[in-house]
Amino acid sequence: MAAPTSVAATRRMTAGGARRTRNWREIRAAYGFISLWIIGFLVFTLGPMIASFVLSFTDYNAIDSPQNVGLENYRQLAEDQKVAKALGNTLVYAAMYVPASMAVALALAMVLNRVGRASGFFRTIFYLPKMTPTVAVGALFLLLLNGQEGLLNRTLRLFGIDGPNWTTDTHWVKPGLVITTLWSVGGTVVIYLAALRQVPKDLYEAAELDGAGSWTKFRKVTIPMISGALFFTLIVQTIAALQMFNEAYTMFFGGQQNSTYSNEAALFYVIYLFQQAFRFLHMGYASALAWLLFVIIMIITAVQVRVSRRFVYYEGERD
Amino acid sequence: MTASPPHLTAAAPAALDPLGNDRVAGARSQAGGRDQGPFWKRAPYLIVLALASVVFTYPFVWLISASLKPRTEVFGSALIPRNVQLSNFADVWDYAPVLAWMSNSVVVGIAAATTVTISSALVAFGFAYFRFPGRNVLFGLVLATMMLPQAVTLIPVYLIWNKLGLVGTQVPLWAQNIFGSAFYIFLLRQFFLSLPRELFEAARVDGCGFLGLFRRIALPLSRPALAIVFVFEIQASWDDLLRPLIYLQDTSLFTIPRGLKSVIDTFGQGGEQHWEIIMAASLIATLPMIIIFAVAQRHIIEGIATQGRKG
Missing domain, CATH: 1.10.3720.10 (MetI-like)
Structure with missing residues (x-):
């Protein structure tokens, strides 16, 4: 987790107390920029992957609720x-x-x-x-x-x-x-x-x-x-x-x-x-x-x- | 993020110089390097290329010719139709709402390309400019999603749009692009990384906010890369058949590939065997892409070419 900060971090070391607050602001901003992707990943990739995996053990026709069939599909x-x-x-x-x-x-x-x-x-x-x-x-x-x-x-x-x-x-x-x-x-x-x-x-x-x-x-x-x-x-x-x-x-x-x-x-x-x-x-x-x-x-x-x-x-x- | 090539790929647009000077000079020195030998040495290669070009262009010329032929001649190999029948195009117009399909494809394409360009640029800038905990893991995830076959998420994503009552509309054809697309994020990040960092530091000193860095420095300097993303996505959207098959039922909402498929089903295979109409419709569907290629050729080729450079 802490790996990629090296260069920037050492350069900012001297800034002392100011460093901390600036760092937090940067992290917040960074996550702001990539938040779109994170939301998209959760909603349209990770979520669907899990859903698809779960559905693969069911009988489902998109109308009635899914019936668990275990390994039957496989x-x-x-x-x-x-x-x-x-x-x-x-x-x-x-x-x-x-x-x-x-x-x-x-x-x-x-x-x-x-x-x-x-x-x-x-x-x-x-x-x-x-x-x-x-x-x-x-x-x-x-x-x-x-x-x-x-x-x-x-x-x-x-x-x-x-x-x-x-x-x-x-x-x-x-x-x-x-x-x-x-x-x-x-x-x-x-x-x-x-x-x-x-x-x-x-x-x-x-x-x-x-x-x-x-x-x-x-x-x-x-x-x-x-x-x-x-x-x-x-x-x-x-x-x-x-x-x-x-x-x-x-x-x-x-x-x-x-x-x-x-x-x-x-x-x-x-x-x-x-x-x-x-x-x-x-x-x-x-x-x-x-x-x-x-x-x-x-x-x-x-x-x-x-x-x-x-x-x-x-x-x-x-x- | 859908269908076929240029996307589903990884790239390193190193050749695109952010400040725009290097590119032309670089291309020239490359082309003028080893191989600009005496003409008689290049001649055999030129002959091979000329023959290959005939093979590659012939189907296209044949398409134009077939779209002008009457029904009885359409399979013939003659390139100049004996009787030119322009009414094929009028017939397409009469039998199928091609104009509506075209404008649907234009609207969907622009929506898809605009959203994906803006969102991917935002995300790419986040990954390129900032150093933050979790960055490498998250960027690895971005790359990993490129390997994921569309089939795995296809059904649950359909169920989401179904729940939202948007199946049967064109929204599912582009709305996912609001959240960026892995390939474009990768491409734009590489580009942003090549921008001189001092530019951003200087702007920071002058009190520019992070959004300002993105809007006033990163974006203006990245026009060629943004153009590549935009054009690639227009092309991908224009080519997408699977999602329109899944989401659209109403003929008037069809995009051009879905519409063309229905023309093939009506007039071709198992239908009425009016292949001249299918050829005319195929030509109509193709022309806008040829125009885009004519306009943005350099961007497109450069964008594709960079994929191989860094492997």
């Missing part, structure tokens, strides 16, 4: 085929999307880093799709990925390849979604390019003097020097991918009152949770679903942090 989780399906879909998608987006973004950023001033123009082009609302992206790619007449398969046909039914074939729906979301990879490109520009030029020169080829330079200089950015995007992209909703829901779920459509191959975890909570009003069960997702995300993130720790290099960290 038992049901283990048996629900759709949970397994949704979890599998989500993990498969994340396992495809995260490495793909990192590889594509790194490749583009490295090329961008080679063209000097022209990179500004291309960077803008690559970033533009990210400004397109995800619902519009979903609508657009439903057409582009259409099995018979879509632009992608027409293009593939020019090369003699018979493209799959990206939007209907259960095996190709998730790769189709990976393509859809890869269109918005521009944000990651911008991050990697910024990191690449921070790499000191002389490291490459030194490596060249030692006779390093381009692959060695890439492996031994580029990757370690931008490992911070790689690590950061790995964590953030994984967490985001595990919560995939917008594009998949836009493309494969919905309908009007009496005619709904859905596609099990695109049933992602958050979509299933949303349906359980707000379509079927199984709020207790959906809360258990939410906590399972939370635990899964924490485990995956912890593993990634663990494994990455050996590879991430922060400048100035080693003395």
Whole structure:
């Protein structure tokens, strides 16, 4: 608690009695400034977390009062085929999307880093799709990925390849979604390019003097020097991918009152949770679903942090 | 704090010089560094980039073209429609209250962005300027909330708005922003920390109060960072589909993503198969974001770029 005061405190030591009162005023003011966040945290984060945890042991439809069912929801989780399906879909998608987006973004950023001033123009082009609302992206790619007449398969046909039914074939729906979301990879490109520009030029020169080829330079200089950015995007992209909703829901779920459509191959975890909570009003069960997702995300993130720790290099960290 | 990327991230806007001098010079020296070699050396890379640009721009150009095509041509690969059919846009107007959805999204977006910018700045200043017991623990909590999946709080937060009788209104789409948002607090705090402390000390000596420090020194010097926060939140709000799905039933209150989804449901998948109308509506939904990008491009790219710098 008393840790971070050091510098300011020692400097003010000489002020003697005045110090105390000023300190109290500062503390009061500080808590005044951050009070908004504290209230928000209690009301919209901590409170709901506790409530959600409690609800996960109940049967609750938002109208009648919650009925305690003990561990029943969690038992049901283990048996629900759709949970397994949704979890599998989500993990498969994340396992495809995260490495793909990192590889594509790194490749583009490295090329961008080679063209000097022209990179500004291309960077803008690559970033533009990210400004397109995800619902519009979903609508657009439903057409582009259409099995018979879509632009992608027409293009593939020019090369003699018979493209799959990206939007209907259960095996190709998730790769189709990976393509859809890869269109918005521009944000990651911008991050990697910024990191690449921070790499000191002389490291490459030194490596060249030692006779390093381009692959060695890439492996031994580029990757370690931008490992911070790689690590950061790995964590953030994984967490985001595990919560995939917008594009998949836009493309494969919905309908009007009496005619709904859905596609099990695109049933992602958050979509299933949303349906359980707000379509079927199984709020207790959906809360258990939410906590399972939370635990899964924490485990995956912890593993990634663990494994990455050996590879991430922060400048100035080693003395 | 909702949907997708730029948010849910951590950043260190070191590149944004608070006093605004360094940025341009810095960018130039970087760009002019190692890689501004002779043209023939850069040419192969430029060709690769040009090809990649075609791949990235093509879907967008195709969207514009498809929105102008008649129903029978919409799937075609021709970029120039054989028959330009501007009536698609009139049809969107007739079938769906797009104008109302747009203005709803503008109102919600401005409310969300304004509240989150002010509140996050206040909180960030508290964490940046003061040294107080519990600061590190509390700031750690701010960072920790960024990892929390939205799903965990989704249901109880809905129950709160339900209790307050605000389900069915647009209030739940932005009101939480009154309390700040972790990512923006982090971003602005980093920015405030880069301001020279002497400025504040001098103002204190002149008898300036703490709120004055915030209003008269921190805020005016932070316009670029505040602009980033504002624009990011406008974009996040414009993109949010989940919360409008949960909170809005009345078609006239729909925001643009929710409205566009209902257009897709009516005219696309399992509906009447009028994809040209969907494409026109998608283009309408996208244009405001393109305009914002055109205006605030540098802020946006700079804001994203800084995320990777400090890792």
